[in-house]
Amino acid sequence: MDLKKIGKSDFQLRLDVLRELLRDGDSRTQEDLCEALRKKRFDVTQSTISRDLRKVGAVKTTDSNGQTIYKLPEEMHILPPTVSHNLGGLLIDIEANESMIVLHTSPGSASLVARHLDSMRSSLDILGTIAGDDTIFIAPTSSRLIKSIIKRIYDVM
Numbered sequence: 001m002d003l004k005k006i007g008k009s010d011f012q013l014r015l016d017v018l019r020e021l022l023r024d025g026d027s028r029t030q031e032d033l034c035e036a037l038r039k040k041r042f043d044v045t046q047s048t049i050s051r052d053l054r055k056v057g058a059v060k061t062t063d064s065n066g067q068t069i070y071k072l073p074e075e076m077h078i079l080p081p082t083v084s085h086n087l088g089g090l091l092i093d094i095e096a097n098e099s100m101i102v103l104h105t106s107p108g109s110a111s112l113v114a115r116h117l118d119s120m121r122s123s124l125d126i127l128g129t130i131a132g133d134d135t136i137f138i139a140p141t142s143s144r145l146i147k148s149i150i151k152r153i154y155d156v157m
Contacts, residue, residue: 014042018052022072025063032079060111068108087113088157092134096146099155101138103153112138118155124152
């Protein structure tokens with residue numbers, strides 16, 4: 001089906017093709033996605049891909065081989081319990097001040113670790129997380145609990 005003929009904009013067409021590439025699961029980096037879209041005659045840069053990934057809601061996760069990969073939210077599944085045992089290797093350090101916990105991970109791993117922590121919000125006594133590439137901001141339910149939260153994070157990793 002020719003999407004151009006049914007009135008899709010270049011932007012929407014590019015997002016549709018990006019979603020298709022993400023579903024195929026072969027693209028591990030933004031550069032891989034750039035190259036794949038260029039092969040399909042889209043003029044894109046890494047920053048374009050970064051914005052498009054946010055637009056479609058893609059997240060970084062790991063595949064069954066432990067390789068980092070981008071996935072669409074609808075393709076995400078609850079992390080199996082065995083995955084949590086392998087996340088400790090992604091953790092570099094944890095720091096805190098009087099109000100927030102900051103967790104540092106290996107590059108590209110923060111989203112995966114944050115998602116795991118968010119799945120245990122109530123048992124960890126955290127309100128939620130914000131993840132970058134290798135840094136996670138963790139909001140505790142109470143600043144008085146920060147030390148015990150850090151201990152529990154180490155325990156579950």
